[in-house]
Each structure stands twice: as structure tokens, then as C-alpha cells.
Amino acid sequence: MLVSLKKILSDAEKGGYCVPAFNVYNMETVMGAIKAAEETRAPVILQIYPRLIKEECGYYLSPIVVAAAHKATVPVCFHLDHGPSELEATRIVRWGATGVMLDGSTLPFEENIALTKRVCEMCAHVDVQVEGELGHVGTTKDEDMDEFTTPEDAKRFVEETGVICLAVAVGTAHGRYKKPPKLDIERIKAIREATNNTALVLHGGSGVPDEEIKKAVKAGIRKMNFATDICYAFLDCCKEQLNAPERIIAIDNFMKKPIEAVKEFCVSRIKLVSADGKAE
Numbered sequence: 001m002l003v004s005l006k007k008i009l010s011d012a013e014k015g016g017y018c019v020p021a022f023n024v025y026n027m028e029t030v031m032g033a034i035k036a037a038e039e040t041r042a043p044v045i046l047q048i049y050p051r052l053i054k055e056e057c058g059y060y061l062s063p064i065v066v067a068a069a070h071k072a073t074v075p076v077c078f079h080l081d082h083g084p085s086e087l088e089a090t091r092i093v094r095w096g097a098t099g100v101m102l103d104g105s106t107l108p109f110e111e112n113i114a115l116t117k118r119v120c121e122m123c124a125h126v127d128v129q130v131e132g133e134l135g136h137v138g139t140t141k142d143e144d145m146d147e148f149t150t151p152e153d154a155k156r157f158v159e160e161t162g163v164i165c166l167a168v169a170v171g172t173a174h175g176r177y178k179k180p181p182k183l184d185i186e187r188i189k190a191i192r193e194a195t196n197n198t199a200l201v202l203h204g205g206s207g208v209p210d211e212e213i214k215k216a217v218k219a220g221i222r223k224m225n226f227a228t229d230i231c232y233a234f235l236d237c238c239k240e241q242l243n244a245p246e247r248i249i250a251i252d253n254f255m256k257k258p259i260e261a262v263k264e265f266c267v268s269r270i271k272l273v274s275a276d277g278k279a280e
């Protein structure tokens with residue numbers, strides 16, 4: 001069933017678990033993630049990058065996500081990941097999204113607040129809730145990651161913008177880590193306390209050691225994003241099949257194993273963040 005960001009996060013808050021958010025790129029990654037959710041009876045968020053919204057791909061992919069969510073017997077939220085402006089937010093809402101991320105984290109603080117607030121107000125007209133980002137979560141290629149979120153700024157940001165959840169910079173980055181990251185768990189706890197237990201979001205989930213993820217969930221992370229490792233699960237399996245002596249040519253048959261590979265990865269993350277068995 002297709003559910004709102006508000007519903008999926010408030011259930012996670014009540015149950016003290018975290019909802020995995022899987023980035024999807026094509027029908028096969030959608031199928032892999034949904035199969036994993038069904039198998040483990042877990043709520044999931046499927047999200048797409050703004051690049052896909054601006055380019056043609058999102059037009060075709062969005063109805064696939066919505067159809068998959070309606071068919072699913074577990075709660076599924078369809079979310080925009082890292083939306084930079086109103087353009088991507090309005091477009092994806094029109095295409096059926098039930099959650100939007102507005103990422104103004106590279107803007108000066110006041111501008112980030114103003115833009116995020118505007119998008120929250122706009123989305124509220126159609127009962128869609130917004131994730132904001134404060135403190136910039138960069139990529140693993142960045143030289144340093146010193147823009148950590150402070151509890152004081154987070155408190156003001158949440159109060160003034162109206163976001164339902166907040167992506168925080170606490171030691172992760174997007175992409176493949178050169179060495180395993182160590183998370184600032186005390187900072188997660190302090191931000192939670194300062195923001196009246198607002199649901200916090202951890203970006204850059206791929207490659208974070210399992211123990212760190214468990215601690216982060218315990219400290220109040222309620223949504224965790226995984227993208228890079230989904231791509232690797234899918235592509236590595238495609239590569240293996242292309243190199244096999246008896247190559248499968250029919251694309252639907254070829255895709256069966258990559259779908260399974262994505263499913264297996266998603267199952268492992270669902271269990272790690274304790275979302276398994278939480279679907280009503």
C-alpha cells in the first residue's frame with residue numbers, strides 16, 4: 001500500500017525502529033526492493049534522485065513505483081531524494097510521490113530555512129511531508145567532512161521550516177568509503193533531544209559498519225538511505241552474467257538474477273535496521 005512519509009515515520013517512532021530508504025533506478029531495482037519488503041514484512045521507502053526527475057527517466061519510473069506500492073501488502077512511501085528546488089518537488093508530487101526531500105544544505109543557513117519552508121508550505125497543500133537537510137552530507141570523494149549538524153541549528157531549522165524529518169551530518173558520506181566511517185552517536189542523541197525527538201535521517205548508508213548502524217538506530221535515526229550498494233549489487237550481477245559462457249539474451253530472463261541480487265541486499269539492510277516484521 002502507498003503511504004505517506006508521515007505515516008511510515010510515525011509508525012517507526014512508535015516502534016523504535018528505522019525505515020530503510022532504497023534508491024531505485026529502473027523497474028528491476030523497484031522489483032528487488034519490493035520483493036525484499038514483502039519477504040521480510042517491512043515498511044520501505046523507495047526514492048529517486050532529482051536527476052531522474054529532470055530527465056525523461058522519472059516520467060516512466062514514477063508510475064512503476066506507484067503501481068508497485070499499490071500492489072504491495074506492506075507500507076511503501078514514494079519519496080524524492082535530494083530535491084534542489086520547487087521544480088523537482090512539484091513534478092514528483094504530480095507523478096504520485098508521498099514524500100519530498102528538499103536539500104538546501106549547500107545554501108547559507110537562512111536561505112536553506114527559507115527555501116525548505118516554502119516547499120513545506122507548498123507540499124502541505126496536497127498533504128505531502130518534507131525531509132530537510134542541515135549540515136552538508138557530502139560524497140566520499142570530498143577531502144573533509146567538517147560541516148556536522150549542531151543541535152542548536154537543528155532546533156531552529158525544524159521549528160521554522162516545518163519539516164517532518166531531518167537529514168543530519170554525523171560522519172557519513174555518499175558513495176564508497178575509503179575507510180569505514182565512525183558515526184558521532186552522541187551528536188545524534190543531542191540533536192534528537194534538541195528537536196523534540198524529530199525523526200532523523202542518515203544518508204550515505206552504503207558501507208557503514210553494521211555495529212555503527214545499529215547504534216545510530218538506537219540513538220534515533222528513523223530513515224536510512226542506501227543507494228551505492230544497490231547499484232553494485234545490480235551491476236556486479238549483470239557483469240557476472242555477461243561474462244558467463246552461456247549468455248542469456250532475452251532481457252526479462254537476464255534480469256531475474258540482478259533482481260534477486262538487489263532483493264538480497266535490501267533484505268540484509270531491512271533486518272539490520274530492525275524494520276523486519278513491522279508491517280501492519
Ligand code: 13P
Pocket residue numbers: 023081082173174175176202203204205206225226227228229
Ligand atoms: P549511498 O549511496 O552512500 O548509499 O548513499 C545513499 C543516499 O544517502 C542517498 O541520498
